[in-house]
Amino acid sequence: ITTERKTDASQLLKMMKKLKPFNINQVYADGAYDQTKCREAICAAGAVPLIPPRKNARLKKGKNGELVDSYRNDDILYIWELGAAAWKQDLGYHRRNLSETAMMRLKHFFSERLSSISFKMQKQEVLMRIQILNELNAVKLKVAANQ
Known part of the structure; x- marks a missing residue:
């Protein structure tokens, strides 16, 4: 960011x-x-x-x-x-869309606004959001694999 x-x-x-x-x-x-x-x-x-x-x-x-x-x-x-x-x-070049889609999902899931005021904490907030989204994706993949 x-x-x-x-x-x-x-x-x-x-x-x-x-x-x-x-x-x-x-x-x-x-x-x-x-x-x-x-x-x-x-x-x-x-x-x-x-x-x-x-x-x-x-x-x-x-x-x-x-x-x-x-x-x-x-x-x-x-x-x-x-x-x-x-x-x-x-x-x-279409591969670039994968990162655009990931960012769109991140913003859609959590909103584009950050709660933190300081830039240092904003970076931490974004990293936490990414971690949460990655965890949700991992759970989704496990569920899909078991079906």
């Missing part, structure tokens, strides 16, 4: 440093993360950034006018040639 003064994308750099030991292969993110610093942080952690370029995206070129070798340039060229729908399908 972030405060109202920070964007999610601004926190990605810290998060990727913490996640580096987990050997993550791919990071799915929405267009808000289409920033050089986000892509660099993902690559520095050894993962491939799967972020759709903005609709008005331009190819990045080097000092001599040559195309820079980057995932973003590859994505832009792919989308120009085959379209955004094909890019999403071929790269499995």
Whole structure:
């Protein structure tokens, strides 16, 4: 979670440093993360950034006018040639919806509002909510397995 003064994308750099030991292969993110610093942080952690370029995206070129070798340039060229729908399908971008669905369920089950005032306690409150939802999911899976 972030405060109202920070964007999610601004926190990605810290998060990727913490996640580096987990050997993550791919990071799915929405267009808000289409920033050089986000892509660099993902690559520095050894993962491939799967972020759709903005609709008005331009190819990045080097000092001599040559195309820079980057995932973003590859994505832009792919989308120009085959379209955004094909890019999403071929790269499995739909997997990002799993995390969106999980967040939607969390907010729906508990509401979007937090009771705690301090940011430190808000983080704890969110972690408790996640733990409760995970426990409920585990019970649901056990019940389904026994039927």
